[in-house]
Amino acid sequence: MYNIKLAIRNLLRQRMGTVINVTGLSLSLAVCLLIALFVQYEYAFEKHNPEAKNIYRLLNDFDGERDPIHPLVFYGKLTDAIPELNDGVMVDLNNEDYFVVDNEQWILSGVIQTTNEFFDLFNIQMVEGPQNPLTDASSAVLSRSEARKLFPDGNAVGKTIRQRNNYDFTIRGIYEDLPVTTTYRPNLILNIHAKEVTDNHQYTSMKNESIHFFFRLPENADQASVAKKIREQARTAYGIDDYKGTYVFQPLTDIHLRSSDTTWDSTERSDIKVVRLFIIVAVLVLLITLFNFINLSVALRTKRNFNTGMQKIMGAETRNIFSYLFTETSLLVGLCVVAALFLTSLALPYFGKLMGAEMDFTLANPVLWGAIAVIALFNVLLPVLVQLWYQMRVNPSATIRSKGRALPKKGNIPVAQTLTVVQIAISICLIVGVVGINKQFDLLLHKKLGFNKENLVTIHNPWSDNMNQRYKLYKQELEKLPSVSGVTGTWNPPGHTLNNGTTMFYESAGEKRQLHLRAAPIDGDFFEVMQTRFLMGHAFLPTDSNKIVINEKCLQNMNVKDPIGIKIRHGFSNRDYEICGVIEDIQNLSLQNESSPAVYYLEPELWVFMVRLNPGDIRKTVAEMERLWKQVEPDQPFRLSFVDEDLQANYTREIRTRKLLTIMSLLAIFISMLGLYGLSMQIIQQRTKEIGIRKVNGATISEVLGMLNKRFLFWVVAAFIIAVPLTYYAMKKWLETFAYKTELSWWVFVLGGLVVLLVALATVSWQSWRAATKNPVEALRYE
Incomplete structure (x- = not known):
C-alpha cells in the first residue's frame, strides 16, 4: 500500500512526464488493439466450419497462371473416375442477377448455383425446409435476411421467383445467415442443373470454363497423386494428348487470405500481405511508445536517483526498489489500458468501416485480453528493468552529494540516446514506407489500361x-x-x-x-x-x-x-x-x-x-x-455504371490500406515527437545552470539554440543512415509482389528524412528557445 501511495504521489508530481507517457501509450495500445481485432477477423474465416480443414478448391495451373474455374461437365467426369473426389460440389458464383419477385424487379447479389452437397460441405443450417432442399432443377433457397427482404410477410417457402424473365424457381427453404467470416456467403442458392435449360452451352460444353469445384478429401489423401489423375482425365476430356495444364488443391481456409495470385476469381478476398503489413505497423508503433516510456523514465531519474540513494543508505535492497518501480509502472500502464479500451470501443466502428470488416468489441474476447497482456507485460517489465539498471549502478553517496545528478560509470551504453535514434529511425521508415506505398498505388490507379476510361459507361443487357x-x-x-x-x-x-x-x-x-x-x-x-x-x-x-x-x-x-x-x-x-x-x-x-x-x-x-x-x-x-x-x-431494369468507378472499385482494399497506413504513420510520428518533446524538456532542465552561465559569459540566443539542438540533429542524421537501407530492402521486397511496380526514387527517402527532421527540430526548438531566452539570473537562481 505504501508503494502505491508513493507511486501516485510521484506520478502527480511529474505531471508532464505522466501526461506524455499516458497519451503515447494509450494511443499506441489502442492502435495495437484495433489491429489485433482486425487480424483476428481476417484469420477467422471458415474457423466456424468444422470440416473446413479438409475442404479444398481445385485450381488449374496453366503456364504459371492459376485459376479456379472449370467446365461444368468436367465435374461428373472427375467424380466418376477418381474415388477420392466422390465427396465434393460444383458451384457457379453468379454473384449478381436480375429477378422478378411478386411482379417487382430486383437485382440480387450473392447468387450462386450449386447442388445439395454445398449445404453439407459449407455447414449451412436450414431454418425452414429439408436439409437437402434442391430437390429439382427449379429449386431455390434463401438466406433468412434475404427472405425477410423479398417477402416481408414471412411466407417465402413455396413462392416463385423468375430469373431474367425466362425461368421460374420455387423457394424450397430458408437457411440461417452465414457468419461474416465465411468465404462464400450467398443470399440466394439455385439448383445448378437449371442451366440445362437456361445455359445449355455452359451445361454441356468442355469449352466453357466458369464453374468452381470443391472437394472434401480424406486426411490421408495423396493430393499430388490425385492431381495427376485429374490431369489425365483432363487430357481425355479435352481431347488433348499433350495437355499442358496441371492441378493443385487450395485449402478452403487459405482462399480468403492467400488467393492474390489467382486469376478469373470472383471470390471476395483479402490479402495476407496487407495483414502482415498492419502487424508490422503495430509492432513499430508499440516500439516507439516503449522507447518513449523508457527514455522519459530514465530522463526523470534525477529526483528518483536522490530518493533511491536515500533508500539505499537507509538499507533498502534491490528487491525493494524493484517492487516500488514495478508498482509505479504498473499503475501507469493500467491507466493506459483503461484509456486504450475506451478509445478502441469508440474507434472500432469507424475502423471496421474503413477496412470493410465487420468486427465487434466485446470484453469477453480472449484475443483482446491476450494482446493487452503481452503489450502490458513488455511495457511494465522493460522500463522497470532499465530504470533499475540505471539506478543500481549509481553510487548512493555520490547521488546525495550531487543532489541526484550522479550518473552511472563511464563506458556504459547510452541507452536513452540509442533508443531515441532507433525511435526516430522507425519514424523515418514509416514515412518512407507510406510515401512509397502511395507512389505505387498512384501508379496502379493511373497507369495506361489499353483503352480510354473517360466518359465511358456500361449498361446491362439482361x-x-x-x-x-x-x-x-x-x-x-x-x-x-x-x-x-x-x-x-x-x-x-x-x-x-x-x-x-x-x-x-x-x-x-x-x-x-x-x-x-x-x-x-x-x-x-x-x-x-x-x-x-x-x-x-x-x-x-x-x-x-x-x-x-x-x-x-x-x-x-x-x-x-x-x-x-x-x-x-x-x-x-x-x-x-x-x-x-x-x-x-x-x-x-x-x-x-x-x-x-x-x-x-x-x-x-x-x-x-x-x-x-x-x-x-x-x-x-x-x-x-x-x-x-x-x-x-x-x-x-435500367442498370448503368461508369467504367472509371468500376475500375476504382477493384482497388478498394488498396485505397483503404493507404488511408489507414497514412493515419497510423502520422500517429506514430506524433507519439515519437511527443516522447522527443518530453526528453528534450528533461535534458534542457538538467542544463539550466550551464545555459545561464553561458549567457552570462556572452553566449547569444542562436548559439544556445545551436548547442541544444545539435545533439537532436545528430540523432536524426544517425537515424536516417540506419533507416534508408532497411526501408529500401523492405520496399523492394514488397514491390516484387506487383506485376507493375513504381521506381524507388531517391527523393522518397530524402522526403522521409526531411519530414522527420523538420518535425523533430520544431518539437525541440520550442523548449530550446524558451531556455535560450530565459533570464540567466533566474536560471542560476533556479539552480
Missing part, C-alpha cells in the same frame, strides 16, 4: 430470348443521341471479372500448340469505341465473321513474331478462326497481376453495352438513355 433484338434496337436509339459518340457491346466490361476461360489450339513451325486464355465476345466496333491501339493488323471488317483479334500478352505466350494469318481453333466457340490483329493489353481488373492472354471474337448476343459519351451534361444524357431504355424494354 439475358433473355430477345436480348439480341434488344441489343440492336437500343444501340440504334443510343447512336441517335448527339451526346453519344459511340456504342458497342461485350460480355466482360473493364472493371468486372473475366470468367470465360478456354483453350486455343494452333500450329506454329509445323508444331501443334495450345494456349490457355480468356475469351472475350465483342461487337465489331468495340476497339473503335474503346479507343484501343492496334500493334499489328487491323480491327474487324464487316465481312470478318471468321477473324479473331488477340492481345499483346497472348502474342507473347504464342512465341511467334507475326501472328497475322495464323489459323486457330477457338475452344470456347469451337470454331476455326484466323488472327487479323493484335492490340495492346486491355486491363479489366487490378494491375497487381499481369494481364491475361485474351482473344476477341464477334458475337451477336452481348450482355453489356459500352457507351462512349461526349463531354457535357452527363446527368442529362444518362436520363435520356434511361428514357430510351424504358421505351425499348419496359420490363427490365
